[in-house]
Amino acid sequence: MTPFTPVTRCRSCLGERLTSVLDLGHMPLANAFHTGTEGPRYPLELMVCEDCWHGQLSGVVAGEEMFTDYPYRSSVSRTFREHCRGLTTVARGLVSVERPRVLDIGCNDGFLLSLFREAGCEVLGVDPALNMKGRWIDAPVDRVDVPVENAFWSVKFASWLLPRKFDIITAQNVFAHAPDPADFLAGCALVLADGGAVLIEVPHALELFAGNEFDTIYHEHLSYFTVSSFARLVERTPLAIADITRLPVHGGSLRFVLRRRSDDYYTVAVGALKAVERAQRMCDPAAYRNFRFKVQVIRRDFLRLVEDCRKRGEKVIGYGAAAKGTVALNYFGVDLDYVVDDTPLKWNKRIPGRSTPVVPPELLKMEPKPLNIVVLAWNWLDEIRQRVRSLRGNRDRLITYVPEVRCLEPEKA
Ligand code: JHZ
DSSP: OOOEEEOOSOTTTOOSOEEEEEEEEEEEOTTOOBSSSOOOEEEEEEEEETTTOOEEESEEEOHHHHHSSOOOOGGGOHHHHHHHHHHHHHHHHHOOOSSOEEEEETOTTSHHHHHHHHTTOEEEEEOOOTTTTTTOOOSSSOOOOOOEEOOOOOHHHHHHHTTOOEEEEEEESOGGGOSSHHHHHHHHHHHEEEEEEEEEEEEOHHHHHHTTOGGGOSTTOOEEOOHHHHHHHHTTSSEEEEEEEEEOGGGSEEEEEEEEGGGOOOOSHHHHHHHHHHHTTTTOHHHHHHHHHHHHHHHHHHHHHHHHHHHTTOOEEEEOOOHHHHHHHHHHTOOOSOEEOSOGGGTTEEOTTSOOEEEOGGGGGGOOSOOEEEESSGGGHHHHHHHHHHHHOSOOEEEEOSSSOEEEOOOOO
């Protein structure tokens, strides 16, 4: 078990007034799928800074423990692959270079870089996951083979890359993992070419609270950004916000385009989105109490639903062994009959903290009776619904629990 380092200052504005929003107790690491012997548990508590309202965990588990052997493949979802195509086009439109040099931080299985390369860019990935280097993807996209450095991103690592410079720097769903996000941005600034752009995508904390997305709180996610808290952080770096887009992926995300401060780009999006966040009471402690209450209601309703299904002798299974599924099942304190997932690296393992096994979706074809299928990867609900139908026709009941517990009955033909 590696040390758990308590956080005493806000990661965004360095203020010291951190207050608890939701304490999920001691939880396993969300991606530590196991084969019998469970890994350690660590405190999991979401705090908010009363100065800049940045959401953050109460403590840090060492990145080496979470990301060196990483089972998550971002490109398993077709919707996400389409999203990556969109990002590639946007990024290329931001720079005037014909053959941009692209750096992807937290490149995971290399899918995004493969798109940039197809578009004629020169690419480099950085990722700490040792299990991915040279292996890339098993399914479902074609084998991706792009150059990757195994490292955590930092000023120190960026200095090592010099004199290489990049016209486009991307970081999808990795910035919230950074223990020192100001250092992360300073590293980007160091290797950013003149006229270049940094594109950072993070889940939007506004959606977390408005949509009761409690299960996106886990040890990997040290930060929960709003536009306001991101803007406070960027002030401490050599970069400036040139644009912001709200995105539907991962339950609602933000894409920030950052430029070198001296490049004099200006956006009205910051002010407009800060106003949206204020209107949603992101600076009101009562809103956080309300969130806590609604999360408790979800647990109560979910447990009742599972109990009812089991009383009727029905199976309750899950689709998508997402990291957030780990949080949800541990918070509910419940095991499912099994969970199916299209990621081979997760098969024949168990959900962290639980005894629920993860198995290939093909197994669903062997189930004779209608099933109750909890969509643990609720952010890909439409895609998973289609997948289930293609495997089994339209006869199962899908269950979601975000923003509230809801049953989607099979449509009557
Ligand atoms: P998915 C990840 O969280 C990890 P997770 C990370 N920490 C992060 O920051 C967030 O994203 C934003 C499976 N699936 O994408 C694949 C199928 O099997 O919601 C995945 O195991 N078939 C970097 O893990 C899981 O579901 C399918 O058709 O919560 C989805 O995980 C589809 C669509 C998904 O992220």
